[in-house]
Amino acid sequence: MKHPPQIATTVFGDNLTAAVRFTELLAAVGVERGLIGPREVDRLWDRHILNSAVIASALPEGARVVDLGSGAGLPGVPLIIARPDLEVTLLEPMARRVAWLTEVVDTLSLSASVVRGRAEEPAIKRQLAGADVVIARAVAPLARLWAWSAPLLREGGRLVALKGESADEEVERDGSAVARAGGSQPVVEQRGADLLAVPTTIVVVTRLEPKRPERHDRGRNPRRAGKHAQRP
Numbered sequence: 001m002k003h004p005p006q007i008a009t010t011v012f013g014d015n016l017t018a019a020v021r022f023t024e025l026l027a028a029v030g031v032e033r034g035l036i037g038p039r040e041v042d043r044l045w046d047r048h049i050l051n052s053a054v055i056a057s058a059l060p061e062g063a064r065v066v067d068l069g070s071g072a073g074l075p076g077v078p079l080i081i082a083r084p085d086l087e088v089t090l091l092e093p094m095a096r097r098v099a100w101l102t103e104v105v106d107t108l109s110l111s112a113s114v115v116r117g118r119a120e121e122p123a124i125k126r127q128l129a130g131a132d133v134v135i136a137r138a139v140a141p142l143a144r145l146w147a148w149s150a151p152l153l154r155e156g157g158r159l160v161a162l163k164g165e166s167a168d169e170e171v172e173r174d175g176s177a178v179a180r181a182g183g184s185q186p187v188v189e190q191r192g193a194d195l196l197a198v199p200t201t202i203v204v205v206t207r208l209e210p211k212r213p214e215r216h217d218r219g220r221n222p223r224r225a226g227k228h229a230q231r232p
């Protein structure tokens with residue numbers, strides 16, 4: 001495994017040791033348990049750890065964040081190491097991955113919660129609703145990801161999806177489905193351009209307030225107007 005690049009100090013500051021420890025765990029136990037491919041070991045810092053952590057600049061101070069489909073802990077674990085002010089929940093349905101995430105959180109003494117389940121399950125929606133931000137990497141196409149994320153977000157909350165090269169294509173393809181499901185027009189942004197050779201591309205969608213009927217439409221609602229609506 002490579003040493004942390006110089007830039008890791010800028011990204012993780014005083015918490016660099018925890019980032020190094022997480023990278024070592026991924027390279028050893030993570031590979032052994034099939035959570036990450038052996039060919040990823042030499043590119044863990046660039047393609048996984050730093051690439052995840054730089055989305056920190058897209059998240060407000062103290063935000064309540066759900067990492068939907070956290071898997072090996074990406075992007076949620078590097079993010080909480082870089083930004084301990086965030087309240088992060090790592091959501092993952094697979095028992096083996098949940099066990100790994102729980103071990104990581106305990107070993108590194110991170111203030112993150114691990115929840116087992118699927119985003120679309122009613123119990124998970126009840127438990128995690130009201131989040132400020134949902135983050136996700138390599139989980140589902142944008143339209144489906146938005147359908148899973150929206151019920152977890154408060155109004156005005158945001159999905160920050162790490163999408164790489166497919167970002168523009170996904171926005172073009174899924175933008176109207178996202179809008180029909182209560183999302184804003186998705187916006188493609190780059191993060192870490194000043195730090196990384198290949199910056200992280202994210203797609204951001206905001207949960208909009210549900211549309212209310214306009215005043216002049218109200219009279220047309222048969223339940224509100226006309227003789228059927230009048231009390232005797």
Ligand SMILES: C[S@@+](CC[C@H](N)C(=O)[O-])C[C@H]1O[C@@H](n2cnc3c(N)ncnc32)[C@H](O)[C@@H]1O
Pocket residue numbers: 068069070071072073074075091092093094097117118119120136137138139148
């Ligand atoms: C390809 S992995 C990516 C893992 C991690 N985000 C990463 O970038 O390395 C996709 C993960 O999403 C999880 N997942 C799939 N469907 C999900 C759902 N409906 N709700 C929550 N997690 C889900 C899977 O169990 C898996 O761990």
